[in-house]
Amino acid sequence: MPIRTHQSAAGQVNSRIDNTVRTWISHIHVDRGIGRMLVLLVIAFALFAVLNPRVFMNPLNLQNIMVSAPEVGILAIAMTLAMLTGGIDLSLVSIANLTAITISTMYTGLVGSDPALAESLGGVIVLVGIAVGVLAGLINAFLISTVGITPILATLATMQIFNGIAIVWTGGKTLYGAPQALSAVGKSTVAGVPVLFLLFLVVAIVIGLLVNRTPFGRKTQLQGANPTAARFSGIRSASVLYGTYLTTGLLGGLAGVLFVTRNPTASADYGTSYVLLVIVIAVLGGTNPMGGFATVTGVVLATLVLQVVQSGFNAIRLSSYEYSIAQGVILIGVMVFDQLRFRRRTRYVASTQTRNIASMSNVGEDADETPDTAGADSVETK
Amino acid sequence: MAERNEAPVLEVRGIVKVFGGVTALDGVSMSLLPGRVHCLAGENGSGKSTLIKIISGVDTPDAGEILIDGEAMSGMTPARALRAGIQVIYQDFSLFPNLTVAENIVLPAAIASRKKLFNRARSRPGAQRIVDELGLTLDLDADVEKLSVADRQLTAICRALVQDARILFMDEPTTALTHSEVARLFGLVRKLQERGVAIVFVSHKLDEVLEVSHDITVLRSGQLVASGDAREYSVQSLTVAMTGRDVDTTRLVNDLGKRGAPLLEVSRLDLPGAFTDISFDLAPGEILGITGLLGSGRGEIVEALFGLLKPESGTVTVNGAALRPGSIRSSISAGIGYVPEDRLTQGLFLEKSIADNIIAGSLDSHARGKVVLSQKRIAETISTLFTRLRIKAPSVAAPVRSLSGGNAQRVVLAKWLATKPKILILNGPTVGVDVGSKNEILTILRDAAREGMGVIMISDDVPELVSICNRVLIVRRGSLVAEFDSEQIEAQRIQEVMAA
Incomplete structure (x- = not known):
């Protein structure tokens, strides 16, 4: 008997280790956006650091990367949220521009009559600008959830509408002027790191926590993974969709604030190339466009990868057209890599299934182990 | 006993199939005689599906041979299996929901004969012929998506016969049928038998299996544990053979x-x-x-x-x-909790982990002040239910897609039990x-x-x-x-x- 006990204890340790390793492996699968983006980031960084160290490694250039990443990054995080529900938000850049224009218009209007008042009301002006973004998100949510229009069509329409309003409002001209406090924030740094970049990280952490550590975030994931099963589990799609598109509107508005923070100007056609760029970033970061899976960390890393590539192309004197070729190549490369891995993974699943059942009784003992509940986090935070 | 001496239309000998170090089939042999119903029984994952996949050319065996009309087939492919008259009717029937019954019946045969053009109108007589031969009442012009499950199944059977099926595998054919529909199906099975078709019936419902089958092969964990004349088995003895224990x-x-x-x-x-x-x-x-x-x-x-x-x-x-x-x-x-009929689409988030599925219905009650999820309480709920319902999986992080039917259903049950x-x-x-x-x-x-x-x-x-x-x-x-x-x-x- 003692021998037997000893054996089963060893077996238990063994299966516990086995369990941990498998949990860990499945984490890698889920967080596919993080690992590969980290590798790409290191490769891209090293490549340009070698090709043109004098320009690329210049502290000013590195700061530039950190200053230009946040606006794209926040829009990409917003896109990720929409994709998490299986939707998309094409109107994000238009929302951001509308916010920027609102801020600029209000500020210049006030400055004309009372410059001191305009500065002291800077915070209020920014909040009004963000409120415009949230309102735009509310319109999207209404169209998608209450009316029931497919997200891609609903946001395509609102993109045109918001963009049109911005052009009519500004007469197609660029507006100059924004609260000076904003520009001050835009230029300040903490220990060499631009405040804007820190703000981006804070937004990423908050959204990461929202997605993983709140009932709302988990419901969003489930809704995206299988809307029917979500309904049968008592998850109300209306609250998920309203919550999601209000948040994307809020983030769009925040991105608009960053527009005027970097440059005290606003125009209707700013950042038109961002619309598709943020989709590329979201998908590179591991977001499943069909919904249900996303990692905010992956999206942050993907943002940095593309910023580094863009800046590196500048450093080695390649044009923005060549940069857009690079974007496409990276996207296809990552997707091909995914496909190969997916094929391997399906085979892996088939074999575990066979294994489960082929040795039913043994696996049953295995299952009696205290499960590693770290697996509950299918999306990574931070 | 006379019919016993007839040459088998299909024979498999010593089939071995290994998936990544796990033996799914371990030297399985089976022979099918024309005009007889053969029951392939076994629990989920016993190797039934793998065997069907190997016979129909989808998977390649690691050892063993497949003989058709006594002739060894080397390198079975799906196309060769079809040409040899092997047809498999899967549980979902693999029909085209947006096409009519007649089109569904005739189209695959037309594709197999490499016709370049397909004439909608000409599909009808061919379909009509087979429906009349079997004495069925099927509306040939109805769209398949509007049919009942039973009628879809009849469509799938007709489709197989149009393609000159000599060996017909039916995977869980009675699962979605009612009592009277099952009786109708069995009537049809007898007709097919008279046409000399060898039928393989895969089912969990043992009393039904015993009602229609002549021969029985039982698999357990990839091994052949019993085979022989169906008359020698009862529900009880078949269950014992399948599970290895008394139920x-x-x-x-x-x-x-x-x-x-x-x-x-x-x-x-x-x-x-x-x-x-x-x-x-x-x-x-x-x-x-x-x-x-x-x-x-x-x-x-x-x-x-x-x-x-x-x-x-x-x-x-x-x-x-x-x-x-x-x-x-x-x-x-x-x-009130509800475990739905269609667990795969209504009950489960297939790509999500077991853990995510278990707490899917009770997220709000696992949050402190409805805002922040308590990781500790979630972990407790998940591990309690995972253990109590004895879900067989490598870990709670495994996606539900990798589970067998019985384990997947336990996950749905766990989801609702978590809501107390x-x-x-x-x-x-x-x-x-x-x-x-x-x-x-x-x-x-x-x-x-x-x-x-x-x-x-x-x-x-x-x-x-x-x-x-x-x-x-x-x-x-x-x-x-x-x-x-x-x-x-x-x-x-x-x-x-x-x-x-």
Whole structure:
């Protein structure tokens, strides 16, 4: 008997280790956006650091990367949220521009009559600008959830509408002027790191926590993974969709604030190339466009990868057209890599299934182990 | 015995298949004779599907040979299998829902013969011929998506025959059929037999298997554990062969004691076109069975209780408090859980982990102040249920897609048990679940009921209802037509009333 006990204890340790390793492996699968983006980031960084160290490694250039990443990054995080529900938000850049224009218009209007008042009301002006973004998100949510229009069509329409309003409002001209406090924030740094970049990280952490550590975030994931099963589990799609598109509107508005923070100007056609760029970033970061899976960390890393590539192309004197070729190549490369891995993974699943059942009784003992509940986090935070 | 001497149309010898170090099939042999029904039995994952895949050329065996008409086939491919007359009808039938019955029947044969152009009008006579030969009533011009499950199956069978099927595999053909439809299918199987088709019947429903089969092959964990004449087997001995252990099929019902106030009261529920004047109640700890033919309205009744359908009139109360009609949230907050019929699309998030699935229905109650999830409480719930329901998986992080039918159903059960429901409604809880898991699921329900949970269970499987229910209600054409008390429950009578 003692021998037997000893054996089963060893077996238990063994299966516990086995369990941990498998949990860990499945984490890698889920967080596919993080690992590969980290590798790409290191490769891209090293490549340009070698090709043109004098320009690329210049502290000013590195700061530039950190200053230009946040606006794209926040829009990409917003896109990720929409994709998490299986939707998309094409109107994000238009929302951001509308916010920027609102801020600029209000500020210049006030400055004309009372410059001191305009500065002291800077915070209020920014909040009004963000409120415009949230309102735009509310319109999207209404169209998608209450009316029931497919997200891609609903946001395509609102993109045109918001963009049109911005052009009519500004007469197609660029507006100059924004609260000076904003520009001050835009230029300040903490220990060499631009405040804007820190703000981006804070937004990423908050959204990461929202997605993983709140009932709302988990419901969003489930809704995206299988809307029917979500309904049968008592998850109300209306609250998920309203919550999601209000948040994307809020983030769009925040991105608009960053527009005027970097440059005290606003125009209707700013950042038109961002619309598709943020989709590329979201998908590179591991977001499943069909919904249900996303990692905010992956999206942050993907943002940095593309910023580094863009800046590196500048450093080695390649044009923005060549940069857009690079974007496409990276996207296809990552997707091909995914496909190969997916094929391997399906085979892996088939074999575990066979294994489960082929040795039913043994696996049953295995299952009696205290499960590693770290697996509950299918999306990574931070 | 004379027919025994006929040459087998298909023979497999010593098939071995290894998946990543795990032996799925370990030297399995089987031979099929024309005009006979062969039953391939085994629990989920015993290797039945792998064997079918190998015979139909989808998978390549690691060892062993396949002989057709006594001739060894080397390098079986799906195309060669089709040419040899091997047809497999999978559970989902693989039909084109947007095409008509006639097109579905004829199209694959047309594609196989490499026709470049397909003439819609000319498809009809070919389809008509086969339907007439089998003496079926099928509307050839109906779109397949509008057909009942039984008619889809007939379409799939016709499609196989148009392609000159000599060997027909039917994977779980009776799962979605009602009693009378099963009888019709068996009639058809006998006709096919007369045409000399060798039929392989894969099923969990052992009494049905024994009814139609001549020969039996039983697999367990990839090994051939029994084979021979079907007449030598009983449900009991077949179960033992499949599971390797005895399974109790006798009636085992919780004692309710004295009836107190009802937990659930349904009063005069009405939804035109689905059901009329439905009234019944449910006591705490009671297991109530509801049965009836498909389309009788039994499913709609429980869907209305859960808030998926909105009844036109009538009330549902839980502990005296009325539910808001047509509101899932209202039903859930009153303590009703619902294990749906179609667990793959309605019950589970297949790509998500077991852990995510288990807490999918109870997220709000795992949050501190409804805002931040308590990781600790989530972990406790998940590990308790994972252990208690004995879900067989490498870890709770495994995606649900990798689980077998029985384990997947346990995950759905776990999701609802995590909400601590007062009433659990189950629609076909053991469909597509192997014998061993099925008994465990019934045990889980008995245990939960013993703790005071009320259970409503819809099932086609009358022996299962007999083995677990305190009471059984029978629905016919939208009305409750009979109620069997604990003393009156008997399989034979229930079946008679259902089919009447």
